[in-house]
Amino acid sequence: MSDSKGTVPLMINGKRTDGREVEDLRNLRIEVGIIPEADGSAYVEWGGNKIVCGVYGPRECIPRHDASPYHSIVKCRYMMSPFASLEEHSRSGPSRRSTELSKVIREVFENVVIAEKFPNTQIDIYIDVLQADGGTRTASITAATVALANAGIPMKDMVASVAVGKAGDTLVLDLNKAEDNFGQSDMPMAMSQKDKKLLLLQMDGLLTKEEVIEMVGMAERGCEKVNAIQTSALKRFYEKGEDETVKW
């Protein structure tokens, strides 16, 4: 990633490759309840990302030895479809990347789900990336929060997520695929919206301490915009009733 920096111009006259300013989000659209069989679901279109998330539970914990008598177990499976990228058809099934992402996404929601209410059960978060365009983990977390709310699972807080990175020597919000692949650094974050705590924090590339601090501030502002869209999607769904059909 960082070793090919400079080969692709990512900032032209202060604008990004897709014409955005540094702190602009790509178009973000969220639909609630698109999988009627699931207890809760959400569909997120974010730039070129298309992601569905279904939440099931609290339901019986399988295998039984995973269960806790004290709280529900949060489980997460993030998966990228083999046709999700413009490049070659990738192998289906779990990869090392998807295993790691499933873990870090689970660790985000363990902080907010009020699991003590449902001992001996599990809550499943299934995320499928149908089309990928950079920033799938942050889009997945944004979708999963909405799906959990739609499933009626009690949470202490809403979670919004966005990546901040460095591309063309500039700090930018919400990296697109080119910025992700050819930029100098990528720092995906997720934040709880009431107490502004970092629930997801990963980083690669080279950054100074000051840049990291600045980027957390950018993520905080970005997450507020994302959260506003999450909230309005949920409101729209519950005001219209559950029969609305979703346009893909």
Added chain:
Amino acid sequence: MVMIMGDEVKDVIMAQIRRDVLNNTLSKGVRFDGRKFDEYRPIEVQRGPIKTAEGSAVAKIGQTMVLVAAKFDIVKPFPDRPTQGVMVSNAELLPTASPTFESGPPDEYSIEVARVVDRALRSAECVDLNSFFVETDKVLGLYLDIYVLNHAGNYTDTATLAATAALLDTKIPKVENGAIIRGEYAKPLNPTKLPLTTTMVKVGNNWLVDPSRDEERVLETTLTIGTTEEHVCAMQKGKGAITKDELVEAMEIAFKRGDDIRKILKG
């Protein structure tokens, strides 16, 4: 309230009384082994134990012991980087090393540590992959195998330390007619940067570095920060939630401790 989440149910059971005592002493600012909150256990690095690999090192932080071996092969380059070599990291949490590790395919913990170490090394650009080109469709592939041999807490930092030490020990093999001549070397790899990670857990509002196995069991909020001399080169938050101020403090600690350990590494 006991809070055990996800895979930790697999862990050996820690007596509640030990948990409570440890929590109480830590909240008073005292660690069981007498260390300060920002103090590592004794660190030891030994280079070159494996003669069959082009580079290797064993790192010990306290009782935690990790072996990293670096081995080269001729491989096909990635289609989008046809002139660049390849670096692959893999970690094994050997069932030999801890009652909590199980045999079988890599689980999410071993995948995570391999990917965090990989990210730190790659971001620091300490290996020049452009120098690995051999001929069309042939480049050198550098395999870093991370073997956790004893897990007494904080295998992440021990693994990064062993990986960086192994790179310092690595010699690039001689290549003739598109094949590696085993046992003959062209030149040392000479990593330009020495990336290291510092792992911390949170006690109240304070960070505690290099957690022991017991401290890891009791304290959930975990943050790993990779550093080079000047830059942050990787970050990975585990469980828990942290504030912006806590992140700023953690970065300061990571730079200080990283510099200390780099001195040991340089010998």
